[in-house]
Amino acid sequence: MVKKKESKSSLEKALDLIEILKEKDEVGVTELSKLLGLNKNNVFRLLATLQVEGIIQQEEETGHYKLGKRVLYLEYAYLKGLRFLREAKPFLKELKNIFNETVYISVLHSTDIVYIYAEEANRSVLVHSRIGKRYLAETAAPGKALLKAKKLKKADYIVEYDFESLEPEVSEISTVLWDDKTPKAAISIVAPISRLNPSNILEFKEKLLNIAGKVSSKLSGK
Template sequence: MAKKEKSEYIIQAVSHALDLLEQFHGDVDELGVTELSKRLKLHKNNVFRLLATLESRGYIEQNRATENYRLGLKSLELGQTFIKQMGLLRQAKPILDRLVQGCNETSYVAIFKEGHVVYLDVVETDLTVRVVSRVGSRLPAYCTAAGKVHLAYMSDEEIDALLPSRELKGYTANTFVDREVLKKELRQIAEQGYAIDNEELDLGVRCVAAPIRDYTRRIVGAVSISGPSMRLPDERLEKDLIPLVTHSAEDLSTRLGYHK
């Protein structure tokens, strides 16, 4: 008997349920049956049955005041289980703690996914003025320190595939919007081993990041320090923060089996 492709085993109802859960992303907190019906191109009765099933298992809950639906605690638990199971994060936590103790600025561990950088964990500074936590956020790689660290070690062909348009979106006056100028910046990052976000995504915020490698020598993430630009002048970056973040990234890489 011929072996079937895995796509032939897909259960449509399960696929629709996952499609529904994926509608709650970014700034989308709540959605009603009508809006979900439009997005999923399904009849309202089918959407309601999917919602009822997911609600019974805790993956969706209804806001009784608005009658709209939002993600339930079970979705959070599932995501947290995934994060805890990642060896990268288990190893990163004590290093982030030590990094914040050394500079008292907010520190992250992040990964690269489909042209974006995704922040997986954070240890925050205890200072009143701080950068808003970005855990779980997907941000454009080309204007973040953690993202540029990943792009810096890619080939021109890989970068062109990820950034197909020559003119990139400018978030601030400091964003690298020309792809060729960005590539020049990335070559410099690859030579020096760290990247700086000089208010390229958010005005008033600077970041510095260094790559994390595993036993295959592949870059699997980045360690970064973020803070208000008034606390991260060039002198402090050069003297304190760059050595701290590069040492932390090297330490974490060693724990993941990387050897120079």
Template sequence: MSTRKDVVQSVDRALTLLEYLADEPEGLGVTELSNRMDLPKSTIHRFLKTLLERQYIRQNPKTGQYQLGLRLLYLSGSLMDQLDVRKVALPYLEALGKETNEVIHLCVRDGDEAVYVEKVEGDNTIRMYSKVGNRVLMHCTAVGKVLLSELPEDEIAAIMARTGMPAKTKQTITDLKTLLTELAKVRSQGFAIDNVEHEEGIRCIGAPIRNYEGEIVAAFSISGPTFRMTEERVKTELSSIIKHYALLISNALGYVAAEVT
């Protein structure tokens, strides 16, 4: 197990610089980076020069600000290609998006959070803040509830203790007992609902993707505005559709415990 004393300081600083730039789409200048990282401008210049030469960052010719470079797409693309569930699921997610005309998300668990690894949008879908790479808490999202649903209760409790259960909307579940009751319902019905719990005006329904051993390895959801994603539509039409696609994708990953209908 590594400790801070094992960390190469220059590498750690370079990665921290990239993370700051990732949080600022418009870019940052040398002075701002120097202030944020508490390092001399001369040191920041050396990092920037190296990263520029390797194309991991670029300098906006109009503003002079530094931004992430296209080279990072190569790394992120390679990582995405290693996620077999994403490659297998994508054609089904695209079909689901066309069938429902809503936004489709694919998420995996990473520690105490869920991470978006794919997003499918149609021409008429509403714009949502989510994007690939975003991290979300699990107590207030349909995909998160799915990813939590088959974990031991003590593990769920530990996750909630670490992350807290902040109210994102008036509908957010903010106590562990209610969440555990909700997760039992998710297990029994085979899908989870985010009833305007994460983002105002948005309702979602999510379902699990299982591997050949029957373990939940990812979750996907259908998301849209409440005026289209009505409670009736979600519980009748979309619950049936998403369970069907959950089986299709899971079967494609080798899950054979149930027949696709």
């Protein structure tokens, strides 16, 4: 969500605008003006700059604005630069194939947890994708795991659970990926409560920790 301040730089305003478009898909100038707390002239100037750079684009039929293709290029460049993600990908697929449930990688960003990558399950009933979603770290299983990990002086097994508290009928189990003593990211399994629940959580926990251990060993060069 957009965080209001008394005074913001143009960059901060532009980032707020991008955050709104990420959450709402398409938005008109009037709504953007209200959400940003800016007059329409300021909004038009921000939109014009971002449109020239390909960050946003305007729909011809509605006149509304949405994120442009360049955002995808920036996202790709960011993900490509993450060593831990490159090392983790084969193991994420392995974990996904064990249960045929969606496996996520997420990272801390300020006080939030952001889901940045997923290996999607191949099932008829799936949970809505969390890619690009952000939540307060203290409210989501991966966020809670990483917050605990940051307080430790060495790598340790940390497992956090969420049974429907973040999203109705959805469960999550998460642990930490370590690079030696540094917590780099969280790995989690997200599934409907009917398939991931207290009655079978130990099986998920065992496999999740096994995969996380393999990734952490790879990252630490062990």
